[in-house]
Structures are given as structure tokens and as C-alpha cells.
Amino acid sequence: MKRKQWKRFLTCAGAAALLTCGGCSRTAGISPSDTKPEESQTEASVSGTEAETGTNIDESAGETVGETVFSPTVPESSSGEQILEKPNGESDDGGQEEEVSYQIIxxxxxxxxxxxxxxxxxxxxxxxxxxxxxxxxxxxxxxxxxxxxxxxxxxxxxxxxxxxxxxxxxxxxxxxxxxxxxxxxxxxxxxxxxxxxxxxxxxxxxxxxxxxxxxxxxxxxxxxxxxxxxxxxxxxxxxxxxxxxxxxxxxxxxxxxxxxxxxxxxxxxxxxxxxxxxxxxxxxxxxxxxxxxxxxxxxxxxxxxxxxxxxxxxxxxxxxxxxxxxxxxxxxxxxxxxxxxxxxxxxxxxxxxxxxxxxxxxxxxxxxxxxxxxxxCRDDGSYxxxxxxxxxxxxAREHGRKERDLLEFRKFQEPFLRRVFYNQSMTALNAVPDIPEDRKKQMSDLYARLNYYYYQGTAYQIKNEVLSDPAYLMWLNEGTLTVLGEYVEYIVSDAVHDYNRLIVD
The missing domain is CATH 3.60.21.10 (Metallo-dependent phosphatases)
Structure with missing residues (x-):
């Protein structure tokens, strides 16, 4: 038993002698957004998960990474504790509920x-x-x-x-x-x-x-x-x-x-x-x-x-x-x-x-x-x-803004960021002699898309596409002469699961 667990055991021992506590049924969890970059990132589109130890979810393999099994929860509470829910109230938990024995603190x-x-x-x-x-x-x-x-x-x-x-x-x-x-x-x-x-x-x-x-x-x-x-x-x-x-x-x-x-x-x-x-x-x-x-x-x-x-x-x-x-x-x-x-x-x-x-x-x-x-934060010490x-x-709509970029921000944001990454790549590749212009553009297109997904924590979604893209082989060859070559290889190697969700028990 670790230090804090032992301390809590001592603190609660007296109360435990007076009360027999069973696990209360709770519908718990928040619904953090985990949409694909090409979908709306403004929705609470992925349900929370419950686990025995902290780990990430590997959706590319369709199973968990680590020792535990996850089940979806919904952003409501049968006991009245405060659960965060996006203002639009949307989630894609599918209406599934799980009976768990913790409360939201x-x-x-x-x-x-x-x-x-x-x-x-x-x-x-x-x-x-x-x-x-x-x-x-x-x-x-x-x-x-x-x-x-x-x-x-x-x-x-x-x-x-x-x-x-x-x-x-x-x-x-x-x-x-x-x-x-x-x-x-x-x-x-x-x-x-x-x-x-x-x-x-x-x-x-x-x-x-x-x-x-x-x-x-x-x-x-x-x-x-x-x-x-x-x-x-x-x-x-x-x-x-x-x-x-x-x-x-x-x-x-x-x-x-x-x-x-x-x-x-x-x-x-x-x-x-x-x-x-x-x-x-x-x-x-x-x-x-x-x-x-x-x-x-x-x-x-x-x-x-x-x-x-x-x-x-x-x-x-x-x-x-x-x-x-x-x-x-x-x-x-x-x-x-x-x-x-x-x-x-x-x-x-x-x-x-x-x-x-x-x-x-x-x-x-x-x-x-x-x-x-x-x-x-949950009352069982998990997060x-x-x-x-x-x-x-x-x-933007509520405040009467007229800028199209704001009113259609979901359409604006991905092209904007990919354009910035494309510029980064072209700047780096232009410093390398003898790379044909068309190859630099292909490599930069791939880099921009891959890095966009990486920033969202969801590069695993396009890993197989990247590995089969001819531009990836170009990065493994000509790209190694730039500061970005190693970075591209690292992103692909690190693209193993979704980094937007975590349970720590």
C-alpha cells in the first residue's frame, strides 16, 4: 500500500467501523471531443471511458493499449453530481450507460x-x-x-x-x-x-x-x-x-x-x-x-x-x-x-x-x-x-460577427494550419539542392497533412495512408537532408493511438 493510500486507510478506518458502504450506482464521465480532423472539432463527440489503470485507447487496432478494458459512459448523472457537458449538449455516446461505483468530485x-x-x-x-x-x-x-x-x-x-x-x-x-x-x-x-x-x-x-x-x-x-x-x-x-x-x-x-x-x-x-x-x-x-x-x-x-x-x-x-x-x-x-x-x-x-x-x-x-x-476528478482517486x-x-453567430473565417471556422482552420506547415516544409526543402519542384510539392503536401493530424493527437488515423504514399519514401531519401526528415519519421513511429483521452486510476 502506497503512502497516501495508507494514510487514507487510517483516516477512514474509524468511519468504516460505523458504516457499511456499498458501491453506489453512478452514470459518470465527461464526453471529451475526439473527432477526426476532417469532422467538426467543436462537438463533444467521443464518450469518456472507465478503466482500472491509466492508459490510452488504441482505436486503430480496435482494442485497448495496456491491461484494461474500457466501456463508454454518458455525460449525465443519476445522482446529481456536476458533469461537464458542451453547451450544445451533443455527444455520440449512443445512449449507453455504465453502472460504476464512483462520484464526480x-x-x-x-x-x-x-x-x-x-x-x-x-x-x-x-x-x-x-x-x-x-x-x-x-x-x-x-x-x-x-x-x-x-x-x-x-x-x-x-x-x-x-x-x-x-x-x-x-x-x-x-x-x-x-x-x-x-x-x-x-x-x-x-x-x-x-x-x-x-x-x-x-x-x-x-x-x-x-x-x-x-x-x-x-x-x-x-x-x-x-x-x-x-x-x-x-x-x-x-x-x-x-x-x-x-x-x-x-x-x-x-x-x-x-x-x-x-x-x-x-x-x-x-x-x-x-x-x-x-x-x-x-x-x-x-x-x-x-x-x-x-x-x-x-x-x-x-x-x-x-x-x-x-x-x-x-x-x-x-x-x-x-x-x-x-x-x-x-x-x-x-x-x-x-x-x-x-x-x-x-x-x-x-x-x-x-x-x-x-x-x-x-x-x-x-x-x-x-x-x-x-x-x-473522481472520489475513488482516479482521473x-x-x-x-x-x-x-x-x-461568432451569437455576437453578430460578419467575418467568414469566424462564421465558418471549422472550414477555415484545417486549410490554414496545413498551409503554414506546407510553408515550413517548402522553406526547409528549398535549402536542399537538386530536389525537383514537383517532388518538393508532393513532400510538402504530405508533411502538411501528417503534421496537422499529429497536432490533433490523431496521426494514427492516417498512418497507413502515409506509409503507402510515394512522398513518404521521398522523405526517407531526400528529406533526411533537412531538419524535418527525422521529424516526419518520428511522427509516423509515434502514431500508435489517440492522444486525446486518458484514464488514470
Whole structure:
């Protein structure tokens, strides 16, 4: 029996002597969206699942990955506990129900990498458009609208908390931070706590910029002290403990759960891409975990950077430096789940021994399909994680917007992101001599489609098509001379199941 389980056994032993508790029948779970990229990403289209241990679902093989069997559940509750359901009320659970012996304690919405950019910082001119079209897929042109649509959706869903795990702004512009904070007050005023931490773009970022015509000009950036002041009402002033050496803190979610918001960013003296945790902060982390164990609390750590090597290609910049130390600490204190972002790709995995902590990486809210995570905490100590997409179209109609891109956002988002990826590929291939133009176009078309699915966490859906595509063989030959060749091979090897759903027992 692990530490926390033993502590809970001792705590509950007295009550168990007085009460004989049978398993109550519950219809439980949320319905996270898991649609194919070519379908609507705005529907809650895949039901939740129940399992004995944490694992991912392998739909390509038609069976589970790991040791457990899954059954569908529906987003309703026969006992009245709060279940999150998309505002449109849609799901494709088929009306199936499963009798299970747990109750829902908390529902948390988590979003990451919003990369909010205040509209006053751009005239949407040619230099701005170049940044968008040749960037990494962020829909900066409509990020103000996407953010508003998301926050209104959060208010409609009424979770127990909203967590934003870093890269709140495009490049750390102070004006963007201040404007985003003003928007977050709407959520707090609706009675929903908001918790934030910084990402690598947010603090001391000398790349903070504004756009005028053909020019990219400096904008005021944000210091660590200013970050805390701007977001003081979104976790920091409500924290039960705050690390004096970083912007990390602990928030008491309910009587059984604490959220540990970890600042993994390096911004002294200037911002770096990679993540690390200060040596002194590790002592604070262990103190908080020990205190939580003493009080029989479950701790959910949240960070911007990844705990595990979620990407074998971008390990140095995405994974926390010496993250194995944090993995060992979390395993020692029986922490089951770690939440992060930064990668912009939807992904999940478990520590290498396949017995320790799980990590769920939520994709960027700014990048199609503009997904966010939904985490359900159950009274048996298990978690259910899934993703939904922001319903930009409904928001646009309700607010009388006229832009076709917003009113038909589902039609707009995939071509937009694939166009960005196509541009990335052509730029890389143009640097390689002697590749015919038609072959570069074929390779870029394949890369754009494959990477689009990879960002959604559903590359497994097209793996067989990719393997039989002549352009894939071109990538294995000419493509190896580019920075993208290894990336293409990795995506295919990693396309084994759906990364949008996870049960952690």
C-alpha cells in the first residue's frame, strides 16, 4: 500500500467501523471531443471511458493499449453530481450507460499556450501577416476572438476551476498580459477560480513586438514582478503556499485536491525556451507534497514545460532539464498525473517504468483545432482527461460577427494550419539542392497533412495512408537532408493511438 493510500486507510478506518458502504450506482464521465480532423472539432463527440489503470485507447487496432478494458459512459448523472457537458449538449455516446461505483468530485478545464496578442499592437499589415503565415500555426489574426469564445464557453460549462498553464501571450507583451487579465476577471466574476503560471514566452522576453505595415517594432515586455502583479487575483493571492524563489504556488481546490502550479521557466536575466526548476524550489516541492500526504490530499502538478520526453525530437527545449529528479519525487509521493503544455501537440505518456506518473500535454489553444483539456476528478482517486474544441462559429453567430473565417471556422482552420506547415516544409526543402519542384510539392503536401493530424493527437488515423504514399519514401531519401526528415519519421513511429483521452486510476 502506497503512502497516501495508507494514510487514507487510517483516516477512514474509524468511519468504516460505523458504516457499511456499498458501491453506489453512478452514470459518470465527461464526453471529451475526439473527432477526426476532417469532422467538426467543436462537438463533444467521443464518450469518456472507465478503466482500472491509466492508459490510452488504441482505436486503430480496435482494442485497448495496456491491461484494461474500457466501456463508454454518458455525460449525465443519476445522482446529481456536476458533469461537464458542451453547451450544445451533443455527444455520440449512443445512449449507453455504465453502472460504476464512483462520484464526480471536481471538473477542471485547462488551457495552455493561448499566445494572446492585444489587437492594439498590430495594424494587421503585411509584416504581421507574414509572421502568421510563416509561423508555427498560431491563429494570431483571430486570437482575440478565439480567447473570448473560449472564456464564454468556460463560463457556460461552469467547471470548478480554470487552469492556464503558460504562454499566456504571444511574446510577453505587457499590454497583452494586461488585456488578457481583464478578460479573466469575467470568469472569476462568474464564480470560477482562475489559476495561471507563466510560459517561456511570457516574462523578460526581449522579442515582445508590435506590427506596423512592413515593420516589426519593439513593445514593452513584462518582468517577473509585473507578471505576479497583473495576475495576482488568478491564483497567487489565493495560494496556500507560494515559493519565494519562483512563481510557483499551491492552490487548495477542495477538501481532497491541491493544484501545484509549477514555474518551470527560465527568464533571469532574459527568457529562454527550455524549462528548468531551481534547486531550492525542489525543496519547496517536497515540503508541499509531504504536507499534502499528511493531510490525505491528492496533488495535481501543472507546469508549462513537459515532465517526460513527450517528443523525441524536441527534448532539449520541451522537457524540463533534469526532469527525472521531479519524476522520482512525484513517484515517491504517489502523484498520478502531471499536466503541461508548451509542445503545441496533443500528447500523453507515462514515465518509462510504465508504473509511475502519467503526463497529459494539452495542445495550444491558439493552434487549430483550438483545443482545451477537461479533467474530471473522481472520489475513488482516479482521473479522466479528454479534449474539446472551442466553438468559435457559435460565438461568432451569437455576437453578430460578419467575418467568414469566424462564421465558418471549422472550414477555415484545417486549410490554414496545413498551409503554414506546407510553408515550413517548402522553406526547409528549398535549402536542399537538386530536389525537383514537383517532388518538393508532393513532400510538402504530405508533411502538411501528417503534421496537422499529429497536432490533433490523431496521426494514427492516417498512418497507413502515409506509409503507402510515394512522398513518404521521398522523405526517407531526400528529406533526411533537412531538419524535418527525422521529424516526419518520428511522427509516423509515434502514431500508435489517440492522444486525446486518458484514464488514470
Amino acid at each position: 471536481e471538473n477542471i478545464i485547462l488551457a495552455t499556450d493561448i499566445h494572446y496578442f492585444d489587437p492594439s499592437l498590430t495594424d494587421y499589415g503585411p509584416r504581421f501577416q507574414e509572421m502568421v503565415e510563416y509561423g508555427d500555426g498560431k491563429v494570431v489574426t483571430y486570437i482575440d476572438e478565439i480567447t473570448d469564445a473560449f472564456l464564454e464557453e468556460v463560463i457556460q460549462l461552469r467547471p470548478n476551476a480554470l487552469i492556464l498553464s503558460g504562454d499566456l501571450t504571444l511574446e510577453g507583451e505587457k499590454k497583452s498580459h494586461e488585456s488578457l487579465a481583464e478578460k479573466l476577471y469575467r470568469v472569476e466574476e462568474a464564480g470560477i477560480p482562475v489559476l495561471v503560471i507563466p510560459g517561456n514566452h511570457d516574462i523578460n522576453n526581449k522579442r515582445a513586438a508590435r506590427y506596423e505595415g512592413e515593420q516589426r517594432l519593439p513593445a514593452e515586455y513584462t518582468t517577473p514582478e509585473e507578471f505576479r502583479r497583473i495576475y495576482r487575483d488568478f491564483g497567487y493571492d489565493e495560494a496556500i503556499s507560494e515559493d519565494v524563489r519562483s512563481l510557483s504556488y499551491v492552490y487548495q481546490l477542495d477538501e481532497e485536491h491541491r493544484i501545484m502550479m509549477l514555474d518551470t521557466c527560465q527568464y533571469r536575466p532574459v527568457a529562454k525556451v527550455g524549462g528548468a526548476i531551481l534547486s531550492e524550489t525542489y525543496y519547496w516541492i517536497e515540503e508541499q507534497l509531504e504536507e499534502a500526504w499528511e493531510e490525505a490530499m491528492d496533488v495535481i502538478p501543472v507546469a508549462h514545460h513537459n515532465l517526460l520526453e513527450e517528443s523525441k525530437i524536441y527534448v532539449d527545449d520541451c522537457t524540463i532539464e533534469h526532469g527525472e529528479q521531479l519524476v522520482n519525487i512525484l513517484d515517491e509521493w504517489d502523484v498520478k498525473l502531471f499536466l503541461s503544455g508548451h509542445l503545441h501537440v496533443q500528447h500523453t505518456m507515462r514515465s518509462e517504468d510504465n508504473r509511475g506518473v502519467w503526463e497529459a500535454v494539452t495542445s495550444s489553444l491558439a493552434t487549430p483545432a483550438c483545443q482545451y483539456g477537461v479533467l474530471t 479522466q482527461y479528454g479534449t474539446w474544441s472551442v466553438d468559435v462559429e457559435s460565438w
